[in-house]
Amino acid sequence: MSEIKDINLYKSGNDKIDWVASYMPVLNLIKADFEKNKPFAGLRISMSIHLEAKTAYLAKTLRAGGAEVFVTGCNPLSTQDDVAAALAHDGFEVNAVHGIDMEGYEKHLEKTLSFCPHLIIDDGGDFINLLHGKCREYGKNLIGGCEETTTGIHRLKSREARGELDYVMINVNDADCKHLFDNRYGTGQSTLDGIMNTTNLMIAGKTVVVAGYGWCGKGFAMRAKGMGAVVIVTEIDPVKALEATMDGFLVMPMEKAAPLGDLFVTLTGCRDVIRREHLEVMKDGVLLANSGHFDVEIDKIALASMAKRSWERKPNIMGYELNDGRILNLLAEGRLVNLAAGNGHPAEIMDMSFAIQARGLEYLAKNGKNMEKKLYSVPREIDISVAKEKLKAGNIAIDTLSKEQEKYLNA
Ligand code: NAD
Numbered sequence: 001m002s003e004i005k006d007i008n009l010y011k012s013g014n015d016k017i018d019w020v021a022s023y024m025p026v027l028n029l030i031k032a033d034f035e036k037n038k039p040f041a042g043l044r045i046s047m048s049i050h051l052e053a054k055t056a057y058l059a060k061t062l063r064a065g066g067a068e069v070f071v072t073g074c075n076p077l078s079t080q081d082d083v084a085a086a087l088a089h090d091g092f093e094v095n096a097v098h099g100i101d102m103e104g105y106e107k108h109l110e111k112t113l114s115f116c117p118h119l120i121i122d123d124g125g126d127f128i129n130l131l132h133g134k135c136r137e138y139g140k141n142l143i144g145g146c147e148e149t150t151t152g153i154h155r156l157k158s159r160e161a162r163g164e165l166d167y168v169m170i171n172v173n174d175a176d177c178k179h180l181f182d183n184r185y186g187t188g189q190s191t192l193d194g195i196m197n198t199t200n201l202m203i204a205g206k207t208v209v210v211a212g213y214g215w216c217g218k219g220f221a222m223r224a225k226g227m228g229a230v231v232i233v234t235e236i237d238p239v240k241a242l243e244a245t246m247d248g249f250l251v252m253p254m255e256k257a258a259p260l261g262d263l264f265v266t267l268t269g270c271r272d273v274i275r276r277e278h279l280e281v282m283k284d285g286v287l288l289a290n291s292g293h294f295d296v297e298i299d300k301i302a303l304a305s306m307a308k309r310s311w312e313r314k315p316n317i318m319g320y321e322l323n324d325g326r327i328l329n330l331l332a333e334g335r336l337v338n339l340a341a342g343n344g345h346p347a348e349i350m351d352m353s354f355a356i357q358a359r360g361l362e363y364l365a366k367n368g369k370n371m372e373k374k375l376y377s378v379p380r381e382i383d384i385s386v387a388k389e390k391l392k393a394g395n396i397a398i399d400t401l402s403k404e405q406e407k408y409l410n411a
């Protein structure tokens, strides 16, 4: 029995799903293929990933392949109740409610695993942690799973290095058709979109401080520059710092950037990137947002302790007034601003990420029983096939090597 906010919201959820489906050509092709070949016949799939329209369409694609699909979110603030209602109305078991507390969120994760899935989709490692601990018994049928994001992959790698990975997992994040597009262009656009929609303020003319120049940071810095901002990058990695310099950005430590910025965005996967000493010297009216994994990149506990008062200024904007009257504004509680205060990455991007997910699960359904309990890369042929389909859908042709060229390159 699904636990959702309100089943009556299903109509608007269906509209959202229909809309994104018409911009996800690769997933549409995969869906048609799955309908014919039923790679998941007799299998159960549990998913923990941001529950919004594109994810719902992935769930439908997997069901088209013969799976029984169980759905929950991976962050209480990114769950869209109307989309959850649409899936439940369509016969899926859905356990997710927008804004639920951590206890309720975890209960939903556990319930979604309690169906003893054969395959899982994880985003950030919440499922895999439970399957190694409290919910180990629910892993008894597990053939394997796919992990969506950078931080989840870091955790799986640490687990594997400690000799503590008890399941077959596929690293979706590191597929080219995932991070090159999703982390970079997806985060670039959707982070700006979340900030602009929430604040209704200008980007042009602002000094924007971008913490972290990895795939996400690069994408965001590029788009902020394109919108007319002056961009400062902070990094801890010397190579990435150099790259940012040569991409035309100012690079400096957060300590130096803190008094200069109007908008701060963290995209590091690290913690305490913006701390008390930085908050203390910021300008009145600054905007603070995070688009990295957890709500620990900005030290919001320090922020709250420094404030003489705090109040909700607008949905998803908390104002913190300091003793000297300056107001610092924290967006979306310091959680992923693009998903908690927006709709996440656009459909065309999730088309590719979820095509990799769908093909990754298909690969596991076929081969997982003979694979070792390790973290695997996505097979290169899957990556290439997704790129080819995406090009084809956009009517983009490319050249092919002649025999002579092949010989020349391989000489
Ligand atoms: P990445 O490893 O490519 O980049 C992270 C960068 O942050 C690295 O260059 C690293 O050196 C830098 N960094 C680490 N600690 C830092 C610190 N204290 N100060 C400054 N820089 C620091 O990872 P990525 O793929 O860009 O992902 C970054 C985070 O965003 C991860 O947590 C990932 O899970 C998350 N993510 C979010 C979205 C989204 O939709 N918002 C999408 C994809 C990934």
Ligand code: SAH
Binding pocket: 049, 050, 051, 052, 054, 055, 074, 075, 123, 124, 125, 148, 149, 150, 182, 186, 293, 294, 336, 339, 343, 344, 345, 346, 350, 353
């Ligand atoms: N569990 C974490 C999740 C990290 S989110 C949390 O606490 O919120 C990072 C991942 O979200 C990215 O790898 C990206 O692929 C995914 N994502 C971004 N936009 C999305 C969308 N519209 N729908 C589903 N997933 C999305």
